[in-house]
Amino acid sequence: MRIAIIDESGLRATILEEGLREAGFDDIEVVPPTGAFVARLERMAPDVVLMNLGSPSRDSLEEMLAVSRVLARPIAMFVDQSDDAMIGAAIDAGVSAYVVDGLRKDRVKPILDLAIRRFHAFSRLQAELDEARTELAERKSIDRAKAILMESRGLGEPEAYALLRSTAMNQGRRIVDVTEALITAAGLLGGPK
Amino acid sequence: MTPLSIAFLPLTDSAPLVVAAELGFAEAEGLALNLIRDTSWATVRDRLVYGQVQAAHLLAPLAVAVTLGLSQTPCAIAAPFKLNDNGNALTLSAEFAAALDPRPSNRIDDPIATAHDFAAAIGLHHRKPVIGTVHRFSSHALMLRYWLAYAGVNPDRDVTLRVLPPSLMTEALRAGEIDGFIAGEPWSSVAVAEGLGEIAAVGVNIWQRGVEKVLGVRADWAAANPDTLDRLVRALDRAAAWCDDPANRAPLAEMLAQPRFVGQPAPLIAQALAGRMPLRPGEEPVEIPDFLVFHRGAANFPWRSQALWIYSQFVRWGMVEASPEAERAAAGVFASDLYRRALAGGPTPMPGASMKVEGSIGTPLAAATHQGSLTLAPDRFFDGKTFDPEAISAYLRGLGA
Numbered sequence: 001m002r003i004a005i006i007d008e009s010g011l012r013a014t015i016l017e018e019g020l021r022e023a024g025f026d027d028i029e030v031v032p033p034t035g036a037f038v039a040r041l042e043r044m045a046p047d048v049v050l051m052n053l054g055s056p057s058r059d060s061l062e063e064m065l066a067v068s069r070v071l072a073r074p075i076a077m078f079v080d081q082s083d084d085a086m087i088g089a090a091i092d093a094g095v096s097a098y099v100v101d102g103l104r105k106d107r108v109k110p111i112l113d114l115a116i117r118r119f120h121a122f123s124r125l126q127a128e129l130d131e132a133r134t135e136l137a138e139r140k141s142i143d144r145a146k147a148i149l150m151e152s153r154g155l156g157e158p159e160a161y162a163l164l165r166s167t168a169m170n171q172g173r174r175i176v177d178v179t180e181a182l183i184t185a186a187g188l189l190g191g192p193k
Numbered sequence: 194m195t196p197l198s199i200a201f202l203p204l205t206d207s208a209p210l211v212v213a214a215e216l217g218f219a220e221a222e223g224l225a226l227n228l229i230r231d232t233s234w235a236t237v238r239d240r241l242v243y244g245q246v247q248a249a250h251l252l253a254p255l256a257v258a259v260t261l262g263l264s265q266t267p268c269a270i271a272a273p274f275k276l277n278d279n280g281n282a283l284t285l286s287a288e289f290a291a292a293l294d295p296r297p298s299n300r301i302d303d304p305i306a307t308a309h310d311f312a313a314a315i316g317l318h319h320r321k322p323v324i325g326t327v328h329r330f331s332s333h334a335l336m337l338r339y340w341l342a343y344a345g346v347n348p349d350r351d352v353t354l355r356v357l358p359p360s361l362m363t364e365a366l367r368a369g370e371i372d373g374f375i376a377g378e379p380w381s382s383v384a385v386a387e388g389l390g391e392i393a394a395v396g397v398n399i400w401q402r403g404v405e406k407v408l409g410v411r412a413d414w415a416a417a418n419p420d421t422l423d424r425l426v427r428a429l430d431r432a433a434a435w436c437d438d439p440a441n442r443a444p445l446a447e448m449l450a451q452p453r454f455v456g457q458p459a460p461l462i463a464q465a466l467a468g469r470m471p472l473r474p475g476e477e478p479v480e481i482p483d484f485l486v487f488h489r490g491a492a493n494f495p496w497r498s499q500a501l502w503i504y505s506q507f508v509r510w511g512m513v514e515a516s517p518e519a520e521r522a523a524a525g526v527f528a529s530d531l532y533r534r535a536l537a538g539g540p541t542p543m544p545g546a547s548m549k550v551e552g553s554i555g556t557p558l559a560a561a562t563h564q565g566s567l568t569l570a571p572d573r574f575f576d577g578k579t580f581d582p583e584a585i586s587a588y589l590r591g592l593g594a
Contacts, residue, residue, distance in 0.1 A: 035370075056358035058235035059328050062265070063356035066329060087243050096239070 001103075002027045003111065004046035006037065008055060012122040016050065019118040023110065033057035038064045048108065049098040050115050053091060065098060086112065093119040138176045145179035148186045194225040195421055200237040201228055201250035203455045204359065205378040205465050206277045206406045208445060209487060210250055211454050213432035221431075222424035230453065233358055234328050235265075241409060242268040247418075248425065250276065251409035254503045257523050258330040260412075261504075261513055269522075271415045272407035272500075273531035274426050276433070278492045279403050280465065280485035281333045281396035282381035285373035286366060289318060290391045297472035298479045300393045304575040307394055308344035315351055318372070325357045325365055325374030332405050333375040333396075335506045340399050342592070343576050349510070366390055377405070378465035378485065379457045386461055388474040397483050400552070402492070402572040404499045407527075415531060426535035430493060434541070437488035442466045483570070490570040491544055491560075495527035498548040498582040505585050509592060520585065533563070542567035551580040 003025055007013040013030040020028055029044055031037050033055060041049070041064065051058060086109075090097070093116040099108050142164065149160035164182075168175040197219075201207040213219045214226040229246060231237045234255055241249040242259065243266075256272045258264040285293075292314030293307055294300050300307045315322055326334040338348040348354060357365055362374040366389045373390060374380070384390045396403045408429060415422050435441055446463035449455040455462060464470045468484035471477065486492045504523035507513040529547040536543060542565030552574040560567045574580075580588055 053236050053239070054232060056232035056360055058233040059358060060356045062235050063329055084243075088245070091239065091243055091245050096235070 001025060001048065001107065001111075002044065002046045003029075004041055004044055004049045005030045006033050006041075006049060006051040006055070006057070006061065008032055008034075008057075009052070009122075011125070012052065012119070015122050015125070016115060016118045019114050020111070023114055025111070033060070038068070042068055047100045047103055048111060050111075051096050051098070052119075053094040053096045058096065061098070089116050094123075095119050141176055141179045141183065145182045148182060152186075194220070194223055195424070196225045196227060197248060197421070197425065198227045198229055198246040199248045199250070200231050200240045200246045202231055202234065202237060202359070203457075204250075204406075205449060205455060205462055206280050206485065206487075207250050207454065208436045208449060209276050209429050209433040210408075211448060212435055212445065213428045215448060216432070216435065218432045218435070219425070219428040222428045224421070224424055224428060228454075232360065234331075238264065241270075241411065242266050244411070244414075247410060247414060247421075249409045251407050252328055252331045253404045253407045253499070254330040254332055254335055254507075255328060256407055256409045257500055257503045257507070257526050258512075260522055260526050261507070261519055263507070263513060264330060269412035270409050270526055271412045271528040271531060272409050272495050272526050273415065273422065273528040273535065274408040274429050275404065275493050275495050276406040276408055276429070276487075278405060278486040279395075279397045279401075279483060280377050280405050281336060281375060281403070282378070282392045282470075283324075283337065283373060283375045283394040284366070284381040284384045284390040285393045286369075286371075286390050289314060289322060289372045290393055292317060293393055297391055297393070297476070301395050301398055301472065301479070301481065304340060304394055304398050305343070308340050308346075311341065311393075312344040312346045312351075315346065321351070321353055322372045323353045323355050323370065325362050325371045325376070326354050327359050327362075327376050328356060329512070332403060333377065335503065336396055336399050336403060337375045338510060339506065340394065340575070363387060363389055379455060379461050382461040382464050382470060383457055385471055385474055386458075391474075392470065392472040395481055395484060397481065399575050400572070401483070401574075402486070402490070402570060404503065407495065415528070419534075422531065423535035426532060427539065430488075430536055430539065430541050433488040433493055436466075437486070437492075439467075486570075491542060491567055493532070493541075494544055495529050495532055496544075496547065496549060496551075497524045497527050497529055498551050498580070500524050500527035501548075501582040501585065502551050502580050505580065505588060508585070509589055515586070524582075538564070540565065544569075548582050551582070552577075553579045 005013050005016055017028050017030055031040055095115045097112055145164055146160040149155050164175055164178055168178045199210055201210055214228050219226045237249050240246045256270045259268055260270045293310045341348050359376045359380050362376055362380050363384045365371045381392050436445055442463055446459040446466055449462050450459035465485050468481045469478040472479055501524050508515045513519055543563040545561035545563055552572055554569050554572045558569045560569045
C-alpha cells in the first residue's frame with residue numbers, strides 16, 4: 001500500500017512517517033504542498049493520501065483529485081461514513097485522508113487510527129516546544145531588564161529582580177510585561193541595553 | 194444563550210458573521226457565536242458536513258455542489274441567507290495586462306472589450322495563461338468561465354485554471370507561477386498595493402448582482418432547530434444592514450483587520466467596502482458602485498433562481514449531468530422559505546416571489562413585496578442575456594452549450 005503524506009511541517013510528517021513505518025508500512029512518501037506537488041503526486045499514484053486538515057492547500061489537492069487520475073477513484077476523508085466517532089476524532093486531531101475506492105475498510109482504519117494518534121502526539125510536542133521557547137524568551141527578557149536596572153540604578157542582582165517583581169505585583173501585570181516595557185523604554189532613552 | 198459554532202474563511206465578506214458576533218446582534222437573539230477561522234473551503238465544508246460546526250460561511254456554488262454530491266460526502270445543505278452580492282475582482286500580472294486597454298478604468302467599464310482583448314492576448318502570451326481561482330465550485334470561477342466563454346475562450350482548454358488558497362494567490366503571482374487570479378477581497382487590493390498586478394475586471398460589471406457567499410447549514414439541522422436558525426438569520430439580517438451603512442465602513446474595516454478575522458491592513462479592506470479601489474499600483478482609486486453589497490435591495494434574499502443559475506453553469510461545464518432531480522435539489526438549496534419565516538414581520542422588505550428572470554432588471558424596479566417597499570437593483574449580465582429558471586435547457590442552448 002502506497003501512502004503519501006502531504007505536509008508543510010517537516011516535524012509532523014516525520015512523526016507520522018515513523019509511526020507508519022513501525023506499523024509495517026514501508027511505501028511512504030512525504031510531499032510538501034508547494035510548487036509542482038500535484039505533478040509529483042500524480043507520478044506516485046498513492047492509495048492513501050494523508051493531509052493536515054489545517055493546510056490551506058487542501059482545495060488544491062481536491063481539485064487535482066477531481067480532474068486528474070491520481071487516485072483511480074478517490075473517496076473523501078473517511079472510509080466509513082457511518083463511523084461518526086472516527087470522523088470526529090480525525091477532525092479533532094486535524095487529519096484528513098483521501099483513500100482510493102475499493103480499498104478495504106479494515107486495511108485503512110489502522111492507518112487512520114495511527115495518523116490520529118501521531119497528529120495528537122505532534123500537537124503535544126508542538127505545545128511543549130512553544131512553551132519552552134516562550135520560557136527561554138522570557139528568561140532572556142528578565143536578564144536584560146535586570147542588567148539595565150543594575151547598571152542605571154547601581155543595584156545588585158537580587159535587588160534588581162525584587163524591584164521587577166514588586167512592580168509587576170503592584171501593577172497586576174506579568175513580570176515579563178514589565179521587563180519588556182523597561183527594555184523598550186531604555187532603548188528609547190538611549191540608555192544601557 | 195444558545196452556543197453556535199460557525200466556520201469561516203478570512204475574507205472581507207465574512208463581515209456579517211463577524212459583526213453579528215462582535216457587536217451584540219447575535220447576543221440580542223440569545224446566541225453565543227463561536228467563529229472558527231479556517232484556511233481552506235474543504236475544511237469549512239468538512240466541519241459543516243460532519244457536524245463540528247452548525248453553520249458556515251460558504252461559497253454559494255459549493256453549497257449547491259455538496260448537496261448534489263459533487264464535492265466529497267454528499268450532504269443536503271440549506272442556505273437561508275446570502276451574506277453578500279458581488280465583491281470579486283480579476284487581477285492580472287502587469288505583463289499579461291499590457292495586452293488590454295492601457296487605461297485600467299476602461300477595462301473594468303467595458304468587460305465585453307476586455308474579454309475580447311483577453312482572448313486575443315492568450316495566443317501572444319509566452320505560455321498558456323495560468324489563472325488562479327479559489328475553488329472549482331466558487332462564484333469567482335463560474336463568473337470567469339462565463340466571461341471568457343463570451344469571447345470564445347474555452348476555459349477548460351485555452352487557459353489553465355489553477356486552484357490556490359486565496360492567501361497564497363499574491364505569492365504565486367509574485368513568483369510568476371500564475372498570470373492572474375480571480376478572488377474575493379481583500380486579495381486583489383493586497384496584490385495591487387504590493388505592486389504585483391492590476392485589476393482588469395470586477396464581478397459587479399460581469400453580473401450586476403452576482404451571488405457570492407451564503408450562510409450554509411445542514412438541511413437536517415435546519416429542520417431540527419427552526420427557532421435557533423430563525424434567530425441566527427435575524428441576527429445576520431441586522432448585522433448585514435449595519436455592514437452596508439456607509440457610516441460604519443471605518444469601524445468595520447478596523448474590526449475585520451484583526452488577525453483573528455481577516456488579518457490584512459484596514460485601509461485595504463476599506464477600499465472594497467467603499468467601492469473605491471486603485472486598479473493599478475500607485476494610481477488613484479476608481480469609483481466602483483456596488484462593488485460589494487451586504488444588504489440593500491434584498492441582497493440577502495436567497496432567490497431560488499440564483500441557485501438554478503449556478504446549477505445551469507455546472508451543467509454547462511460538464512460538472513454535473515442535467516436531470517430533473519438535480520435541478521430540484523439545486524433550487525432547494527437556496528431556502529427562501531426559511532428566510533421568509535425568520536424575517537416575517539420585521540423591518541426588512543420581503544420579495545413576494547422566490548424566483549425571477551435573472552438579468553432582466555435594467556433600471557431600479559419597484560417589486561411586489563410581502564412587507565415594506567422594495568426596489569430591486571439592476572441585475573444585468575454584461576452580455577445582456579437573461580436567465581429564465583423555467584427554461585434552463587433553452588438558456589444553455591443559447592449559450593452554445
